[in-house]
Amino acid sequence: MRKLLALTLVLVSNAASAEEWVVLRPPPASATVLALPGILIDASSIEVLDTGIRRAREKIDFLSRRLDEKFGPKAVSYVIFVRSYDCIKQLTHDDSMESHQIDGSINTIDGSPNPKWSPAPENRAADLTFDFVCGWKPK
Numbered sequence: 140m141r142k143l144l145a146l147t148l149v150l151v152s153n154a155a156s157a158e159e160w161v162v163l164r165p166p167p168a169s170a171t172v173l174a175l176p177g178i179l180i181d182a183s184s185i186e187v188l189d190t191g192i193r194r195a196r197e198k199i200d201f202l203s204r205r206l207d208e209k210f211g212p213k214a215v216s217y218v219i220f221v222r223s224y225d226c227i228k229q230l231t232h233d234d235s236m237e238s239h240q241i242d243g244s245i246n247t248i249d250g251s252p253n254p255k256w257s258p259a260p261e262n263r264a265a266d267l268t269f270d271f272v273c274g275w276k277p278k
Contacts (some may be wrong), residue, residue, distance in 0.1 A: 159183040163267040166200045176201045180268060184221075185275045193224040194234065195272045202241070212242035226273035230256040 159182040166177030177200035184196040199218045202210065216239050223232040233250040240246075260266040 157183050160198065161271070163271055164265070166202075175265065178266065178268060180271055182275070185272055185277075187277055191225075191227065193226060193272050193275070195222060195224070195268075195275075196220070197222050197268055210241055212240065213244070214241050215239070216241050222268075222272075224259075224269060224272045225256065226269075228256075229259040229269075231259060231269065232256045 160179040161182050162179050164178040179198040181196040186194050197220045202216045219237045221234040235250055236248045238246040259269040263270055
């Protein structure tokens with residue numbers, strides 16, 4: 140029983156540490172500065188499907204550096220998207236979304252049934268996710 144418990148702990152700790160968040164746009168430096176939220180990509184989640192479509196986890200971080208500001212318990216701390224990228228057609232699709240609130244609650248949306256794809260962001264300087272994911276080289 141102890142061996143099973145130890146093996147389970149090792150596997151869980153390895154799975155938890157497997158994320159590799161790359162900061163593409165830092166979160167706001169302070170509560171007094173009106174800035175866009177931080178954008179991170181989990182580089183370990185990027186995959187290239189047989190169809191050529193790429194998929195990755197993207198985190199939009201609203202509050203990580205704004206700890207001096209007061210927020211209600213249902214304020215959104217961060218959102219994690221699983222997003223598909225058609226690099227050739229310059230399109231994206233939201234496969235799923237998890238909205239994480241300050242109180243620890245999580246709301247999820249399954250976007251996989253929605254067939255709508257959206258154009259890649261026009262302002263690539265403000266949102267580097269498309270170019271990062273499409274430029275990523277598999278190991």
